Each structure stands twice: as C-alpha cells, then as structure tokens.
Amino acid sequence: xxxxxxxxxxxxxxxxxxxxxxxxxxxxxxxxxxxxxxxxxxxxxxxxxxxxxxxxxxxxxxxxxxxxxxxxxxxxxxxxxxxxxxxxxxxxxxxxxxxxxxxxxxxxxxxxxxxxxxxxxxxxxxxxxxxxxxxxxxxxxxxxxxxxxxxxxxxxxxxxxxxxxxxxxxxxxxxxxxxxxxxxxxxxxxxxxxxxxxxxxxxxxxxxxxxxxxxxxxxxxxxxxxxxxxxxxxxxxxxxxxxxxxxxxxxxxxxxxxxxxxxxxxxxxxxxxxxxxx
Amino acid sequence: xxxxxxxxxxxxxxxxxxxxxxxxxxxxxxxxxxxxxxxxxxxxxxxxxxxxxxxxxxxxxxxxxxxxxxxxxxxxxxxxxxxxxxxxxxxxxxxxxxxxxxxxxxxxxxxxxxxxxxxxxxxxxxxxxxxxxxxxxxxxxxxxxxxxxxxxxxxxxxxxxxxxxxxxxxxxxxxxxxxxxxxxxxxxxxxxxxxxxxxxxxxxxxxxxxxxxxxxxxxxxxxxxxxxxxxxxxxxxxxxxxxxxxxxxxxxxxxxxxxxxxxxxxxxxxxxxxxxxxxxxxxxxxxxxxxxxxxxxxxxxxxxxxxxxxxxxxxxxxxxxxxxxxxxxxxxxxxxxxxxxxxxxxxxxxxxxxxxxxxxxxxxxxxxxxxxxxxxxxxxxxxxxxxxxxxxxxxxxxxxxxxxxxxxxxxxxxxxxxxxxxxxxxxxxxxxxxxxxxxxxxxxxxxxxxxxxxxxxxxxxxxxxxxxxx
Numbered sequence: 001x002x003x004x005x006x007x008x009x010x011x012x013x014x015x016x017x018x019x020x021x022x023x024x025x026x027x028x029x030x031x032x033x034x035x036x037x038x039x040x041x042x043x044x045x046x047x048x049x050x051x052x053x054x055x056x057x058x059x060x061x062x063x064x065x066x067x068x069x070x071x072x073x074x075x076x077x078x079x080x081x082x083x084x085x086x087x088x089x090x091x092x093x094x095x096x097x098x099x100x101x102x103x104x105x106x107x108x109x110x111x112x113x114x115x116x117x118x119x120x121x122x123x124x125x126x127x128x129x130x131x132x133x134x135x136x137x138x139x140x141x142x143x144x145x146x147x148x149x150x151x152x153x154x155x156x157x158x159x160x161x162x163x164x165x166x167x168x169x170x171x172x173x174x175x176x177x178x179x180x181x182x183x184x185x186x187x188x189x190x191x192x193x194x195x196x197x198x199x200x201x202x203x204x205x206x207x208x209x210x211x212x213x214x215x216x217x218x219x220x221x222x223x224x225x226x227x228x229x230x231x232x233x234x235x236x237x238x239x240x241x242x243x244x245x246x247x248x249x250x251x252x253x254x255x256x257x258x259x260x261x262x263x264x265x266x267x268x269x270x271x272x273x274x275x276x277x278x
Numbered sequence: 279x280x281x282x283x284x285x286x287x288x289x290x291x292x293x294x295x296x297x298x299x300x301x302x303x304x305x306x307x308x309x310x311x312x313x314x315x316x317x318x319x320x321x322x323x324x325x326x327x328x329x330x331x332x333x334x335x336x337x338x339x340x341x342x343x344x345x346x347x348x349x350x351x352x353x354x355x356x357x358x359x360x361x362x363x364x365x366x367x368x369x370x371x372x373x374x375x376x377x378x379x380x381x382x383x384x385x386x387x388x389x390x391x392x393x394x395x396x397x398x399x400x401x402x403x404x405x406x407x408x409x410x411x412x413x414x415x416x417x418x419x420x421x422x423x424x425x426x427x428x429x430x431x432x433x434x435x436x437x438x439x440x441x442x443x444x445x446x447x448x449x450x451x452x453x454x455x456x457x458x459x460x461x462x463x464x465x466x467x468x469x470x471x472x473x474x475x476x477x478x479x480x481x482x483x484x485x486x487x488x489x490x491x492x493x494x495x496x497x498x499x500x501x502x503x504x505x506x507x508x509x510x511x512x513x514x515x516x517x518x519x520x521x522x523x524x525x526x527x528x529x530x531x532x533x534x535x536x537x538x539x540x541x542x543x544x545x546x547x548x549x550x551x552x553x554x555x556x557x558x559x560x561x562x563x564x565x566x567x568x569x570x571x572x573x574x575x576x577x578x579x580x581x582x583x584x585x586x587x588x589x590x591x592x593x594x595x596x597x598x599x600x601x602x603x604x605x606x607x608x609x610x611x612x613x614x615x616x617x618x619x620x621x622x623x624x625x626x627x628x629x630x631x632x633x634x635x636x637x638x639x640x641x642x643x644x645x646x647x648x649x650x651x652x653x654x655x656x657x658x659x660x661x662x663x664x665x666x667x668x669x670x671x672x673x674x675x676x677x678x679x680x681x682x683x684x685x686x687x688x689x690x691x692x693x694x695x696x697x698x699x700x701x702x703x704x705x706x707x708x709x710x711x712x713x714x715x716x717x718x719x720x721x722x723x724x725x726x727x728x729x730x731x732x733x734x735x736x737x738x739x740x741x742x743x744x745x746x747x748x
Contacts, residue, residue: 023490023495023496024495027494027495027497037452041550041551041552042551042552043543043551043552043553044452044543044553054366068552070554083452084452084488084489085489086450086451086489086490086491086495087494087495088494089494099507114412120375126353148301150375215535215538215539215543215553216450216451216538218450218451218491218516218675218677219515219516219677220515220516220534220538220672220675221517221534221535221538222517222519222532222534222535223531223532223535225519225525225526226526227526232521232526233520234526237676237677248526251526251628254526254528254628255526255528255628257528257628258528258556259554259556262548262549262554262556263554265549266548266549266552266554269549276306
C-alpha cells in the first residue's frame with residue numbers, strides 16, 4: 001500500500017499527487033515512470049515520475065482525467081492509499097551537456113517534460129522551453145519550468161496566455177534564430193509527430209516519449225510494442241524515449257485506439273455508479 | 279483386496295460444452311474413496327522408479343500408502359518433506375513424461391500407470407482445508423534474497439525458511455506466483471489454490487515483497503550488501519514475436535499479454551475488473567505448447583465462435599501435454615497441422631482481418647531430434663481472424679540482466695549457472711529455473727529451487743565458519 005501524502009487540483013481535470021514511495025524516490029531519474037493500480041479491481045496504468053524527494057521519500061505524479069481509472073484516481077485524497085505502485089520503470093533520459101537544447105511540452109505531457117527540463121538545466125545546458133495547451137488554465141507547471149529554463153515560450157490555442165498558435169510555430173521561430181543541438185517533445189501523439197517533422201526540416205535530432213498501452217511495464221508482454229527504425233521495440237523497457245524520426249507514427253496512433261469501445265464502456269459504467277452513489 | 283483395475287480411477291470433469299463457457303476448473307478432483315481406490319493400485323515397489331523420475335524425488339509409494347490407509351495427515355507430511363507446492367504440481371506437472379512414465383504397473387501389459395498426480399492433488403487439496411500453522415524464523419542462520427516468486431523462487435524460499443533462514447522474496451508484479459498467477463489459466467489451476475499454497479510458504483516464515491523490480495527498484499549491489507546469498511529465479515518471460523508483416527495490427531497479441539490480461543488482471547471479469555480483453559469472433563493461436571492450449575481455451579471461454587491452432591509440425595511432435603490437447607479438442611478447438619503464418623492481413627482500418635499461412639512438410643531431423651518443417655511452395659491459404667495470439671516461446675527478460683553486466687550469460691542470453699549446484703559466476707549468487715534453462719516446466723523449476731536451497735545453505739554456513747569458498 002502506498003500513501004497519498006498530498007493531492008492538488010492543478011487545472012480542470014488535471015491533478016497532482018505526492019505518493020509515499022521511498023525506494024522509487026531514491027532511484028528515479030528523469031524520463032522514468034511508474035505503473036500504479038488503485039485497488040484490487042484496478043488496471044495497471046503508467047504515469048511519469050514528475051519529481052521526487054529522496055530524503056522525504058515521495059514521488060510526484062500528475063494525471064489528466066481521461067477515463068475510468070484516472071477519474072477514480074482523482075477521487076483518492078490526501079491520507080488515502082493506492083494498492084500498488086512499481087518503479088522506476090523505463091530507460092532514463094540521457095542527460096548530459098549538449099549545449100543549447102529545446103524542450104517542447106503539450107497538455108498533460110508537460111508533466112513528463114518537466115523532469116527532463118530540470119535535469120538538462122542542472123547538467124549545464126542552455127534550456128529553451130516551449131509549452132503549449134488549449135488555454136491558460138490547462139498550461140500546467142509554468143513556474144517550475146520557468147525556474148529551470150533560460151527562455152520560456154508559452155503557446156495557447158486561444159491566446160489566453162503567451163502567443164496564440166501551435167508549439168511547432170514557436171519551434172520554427174527558435175530554429176530560425178539559433179542553433180539547437182537536441183530537441184525533446186512530449187505531448188499528444190499528433191503533436192509529437194509534427195514536432196518531429198519540424199525538427200527534421202532543420203536537421204536537429206528530436207527525442208519523443210511514447211505512451212502506448214501498457215500492462216506489466218517490465219518487458220514481459222509486448223502490449224506496448226512500437227516499431228522503431230523498422231524493428232519491434234517495447235516502450236516500457238527499450239523506451240519510453242525514442243528518436244522521433246524513427247517512430248512509425250501511424251501504427252503508434254492506431255494501436256492507441258485498440259480498446260476504445262471497452263474504455264468508453266468502463267467509463268460510462270463508472271459514471272453511472274458515481275451518480276447512483278451520489 | 280479387489281482385483282487391480284487396468285485403468286486409472288477416472289476423475290470427474292465438467293462437461294466440455296459447459297466448461298468451454300466458464301473459467302472454473304475442468305478436473306474436479308478425487309473423493310477420498312476414489313483416492314483410496316486408486317492408491318490401492320500402487321505396487322509399492324522397492325527402489326521405486328517413480329521416485330527417481332520425479333525432479334524433487336517425492337517418496338511416492340510412501341505417500342500413496344498413507345492415502346490407502348486413510349492417513350491423510352501422514353500423506354501430507356510425506357509430500358511436504360519434498361515439495362512446497364503439491365496442489366500445483368498435482369495439477370500441472372506432465373506426469374506422463376515423469377513419475378507416471380516409469381510406473382512399474384504402467385509398464386506391465388494392459389495396465390495404466392498409477393494416477394500419481396491426481397493422488398498428489400487429492401492430498402494437497404485436503405491439506406489446504408486444514409488450519410495453517412505459522413512458523414517463527416529466527417534468521418540466525420543468515421539472510422537470503424530470492425528474486426522472482428515463481429515456482430522456482432517459492433520452492434527455494436520455502437526450503438530455506440525450513441532450514442531457519444530469514445528469507446525475503448522480491449516480486450516485480452503486484453501478485454506473487456509468477457507463471458502460476460499470470461500464465462496458467464484458472465480452469466487448469468485455480469488462483470484460489472495458488473494463493474493458499476503461497477500462504478503456506480509465508481507461514482513457514484518467508485516474507486514476500488511485491489512491486490519490487492530488482493535492477494530498478496532495488497539494485498543487485500544493495501541485494502548483495504544486505505543478504506548473505508541471493509537466488510535469481512526471474513524466469514523467461516520476454517515474449518518472442520515472429521516479426522511477420524502486420525504484427526503491429528490491432529488484434530495481434532503475444533500469448534503473454536493475452537494470458538496476463540485474462541489471468542492476472544481478471545480480464546474475463548471485465549468490467550467488474552478494469553482491464554479489458556478484446557472481444558473476438560475468430561481467433562488464431564500460433565504454436566503447439568501448453569501456452570498455446572491455454573490461450574486458445576481462454577479465447578473460447580471469452581466467447582469466440584471459432585478458435586484455431588496453427589502449428590508448424592504435426593500432432594506427433596506437439597509439445598503440449600496430451601491431457602491439455604484432448605481437453606482442447608473436446609472444447610471445440612480446431613487444428614491446422616503443418617501450417618505456418620506468413621502475414622497478418624489488415625482490414626483497412628488497422629485491425630486484423632485474416633492470417634495468411636503456408637503448408638509445411640517435415641524434412642530431416644534438426645538438433646532437437648524433431649523433423650524440421652519445410653515450406654511447401656504455392657501452398658498459401660487464408661484463415662479469417664479478428665484476433666491472433668502468438669505462443670511461440672519466450673526469452674530471457676533483460677531488465678535485471680542489463681543492470682548486472684558482471685553476471686556471466688550463456689550464448690542464448692540465459693544465466694550461465696551450474697546445473698548441479700545452481701552456482702553462477704559470482705560467489706553467493708545462485709540461479710535456477712527458466713532463467714537458466716529457458717522456458718521449461720514448473721516441476722523442473724521447482725527441482726532447481728530445491729538444489730539451490732541446499733547449496734545456498736552449505737555456502738552460507740561455510741562462509742560463516744570462515745572456510746574458503748570457491
């Protein structure tokens with residue numbers, strides 16, 4: 001059992017929890033994730049480790065309510081417990097001093113981007129960060145990213161904060177004005193795909209963090225398999241970071257839809273239960 | 279005594295047309311009377327060959343005699359001297375290739391061998407109804423870590439606890455049991471039985487910590503610092519894919535994923551449990567081992583209309599247990615013998631529509647002694663399918679091994695450990711089960727666990743007495 005030490009609403013439908021998990025906190029590196037299960041009927045869902053405190057022994061997780069399990073997770077409050085949390089899983093980001101790096105985060109993907117921003121800044125890079133969301137309310141972790149960025153560019157669909165437009169517009173501007181050694185992009189798959197195309201246009205290597213369907217998260221089922229450079233990789237153990245230009249995006253997007261009917265059914269059933277229980 | 283029956287005392291089973299719609303256990307077990315009748319068939323051989331052909335050398339005539347005499351506590355006492363998982367072995371061991379294969383009764387004309395497995399199961403199931411006695415372990419003899427809670431790890435842990443060691447088992451998943459929990463389905467091995475049997479091992483004083491991925495959550499350095507010795511029994515759980523065209527289509531699974539969803543995550547009880555398993559109409563399972571049988575029979579129970587197994591050799595070479603093959607046929611599973619898939623065909627939306635296969639014929643024997651399948655030219659055919667499950671074997675999981683490069687591996691990527699002692703290239707670290715042999719059987723993994731426990735005990739005691747250890 002893993003105690004939730006703190007729970008906060010960050011934005012409409014986006015939540016942050018601090019979970020007491022000393023072993024994971026002592027090992028976690030930027031780019032890694034955990035798999036959690038809320039209760040004995042629960043499914044195993046992957047979430048990126050956003051931050052951790054080695055001494056206090058907690059890890060920080062951020063999630064968006066997108067279906068049954070995340071809706072239920074949003075109801076777990078301070079002082080309550082999660083049944084299972086396992087990690088840190090996946091390969092860590094290769095943090096080193098690259099020079100000037102560009103980091104692009106979209107929506108709840110900003111949560112997964114933040115530890116990489118922080119890690120690269122601490123490794124001595126000049127860090128330019130672009131954050132994008134639908135509107136100001138959904139633009140999470142601005143202050144935290146600002147703290148570890150030399151330059152922070154905000155983009156919203158409606159222009160409610162920063163500039164109106166897409167993160168790829170901001171990428172173009174940065175590429176045109178200066179030399180970038182490496183890019184990271186984390187967000188919805190369609191965003192990562194277009195970030196990849198933009199970086200390729202300027203011949204800059206770009207890493208993306210893939211979030212396919214996972215079950216065990218330890219390499220024993222292949223549910224999270226993705227085709228990278230024409231070979232089968234398991235995102236949970238070989239990734240989750242891969243070079244964007246090597247990812248077969250159409251296939252990746254298609255596989256994400258695999259359980260759409262079941263996901264909708266589970267969510268509908270949960271909402272009905274919540275309503276009938278008041 | 280009544281005349282010995284030529285055949286085994288039959289065990290009641292659920293009818294095929296009923297059981298292929300539920301996940302309840304197929305074989306229902308002996309009553310005490312049936313067990314005593316079957317026990318009376320045993321010849322009580324001196325130098326019984328069944329004992330030497332059992333990987334954990336159970337005193338088979340001994341426990342069978344106790345059953346015949348209606349002394350169940352004695353029967354269980356004898357069994358538990360040799361095995362920590364009798365209810366599991368009685369159900370899933372391939373007895374026809376081990377103890378029962380060499381039974382002297384079975385060797386004589388017209389007689390079937392004694393149903394040793396079914397009797398073991400009877401005694402074990404009886405014991406699970408008895409109250410559990412909890413053991414206090416002082417741990418004075420030393421501290422041992424076991425990595426992986428499958429049959430090999432649990433056996434080693436149970437034996438070491440009996441010897442007085444403080445044993446901690448680390449398991450990566452949220453539930454212990456390894457393949458017993460995520461792989462073998464409920465209808466062959468009820469999870470209630472697995473839980474109860476593991477509870478017995480915990481009662482010996484063994485601690486089990488779930489959600490610990492050694493190599494990630496804890497490092498091997500930490501393990502080696504905190505414990506006197508360590509047993510690596512992490513299994514061979516990484517699925518292989520053939521890698522043919524269309525492998526990424528929705529509806530194509532590894533058997534590991536399919537069975538993990540069904541068994542560990544209770545996918546067959548969706549949406550009571552949150553993890554879904556795809557609804558299927560036509561299912562193709564690729565492979566001929568027990569895992570293929572388990573996947574096919576699970577798919578049938580999940581409501582598929584037609585389930586076919588595609589196997590590249592013929593019935594004669596089928597590696598699955600005979601009993602499982604017969605059960606699968608009774609339950610309506612079809613077979614395409616001497617066939618091999620070459621492509622998964624897209625329905626135009628990224629989902630599987632059909633599996634394209636070719637016919638094979640058997641050529642010269644290969645290294646394994648089995649005749650090698652060879653493709654027949656222009657023999658392509660199509661099987662309509664919305665789900666395909668590849669059950670073509672597993673390899674070593676690299677998660678732990680990648681973080682522990684000092685450990686010597688063999689050319690197949692498994693741990694290079696001595697089969698006689700389970701010793702690895704690093705003193706104090708022992709290994710056994712599928713991570714050494716590649717995917718094999720539950721009982722062989724248990725046999726390795728027993729050897730490891732004895733060897734680790736000797737190793738630790740030598741170290742403690744300051745003796746030099748190789």
